[in-house]
Amino acid sequence: MTKNMTLSIPEEIHEIMRRHREIRWSEIARSAILEHVEKLAMMDKLASKSKLTMKDISEINKKVKKGLYAKINE
Numbered sequence: 224m225t226k227n228m229t230l231s232i233p234e235e236i237h238e239i240m241r242r243h244r245e246i247r248w249s250e251i252a253r254s255a256i257l258e259h260v261e262k263l264a265m266m267d268k269l270a271s272k273s274k275l276t277m278k279d280i281s282e283i284n285k286k287v288k289k290g291l292y293a294k295i296n297e
Contacts, residue, residue: 230252232240240248275283 240246
């Protein structure tokens with residue numbers, strides 16, 4: 224069974240899409256959504272096996288951001 228979805232897009236993008244009617248835009252959207260859902264499923268699978276707590280994750284997140292900030296500002 225399939226479900227329908229309505230998307231809102233900016234007018235500028237819609238204008239470009241109208242100039243390229245040969246492209247199946249619904250297939251482009253479907254493909255992008257599927258790719259994202261597959262990544263989420265993989266992340267969920269990995270996370271379900273993790274023993275990290277939310278506190279652990281928050282600390283790791285802070286360290287990563289601090290390291291990225293330092294790297295950017297070198």
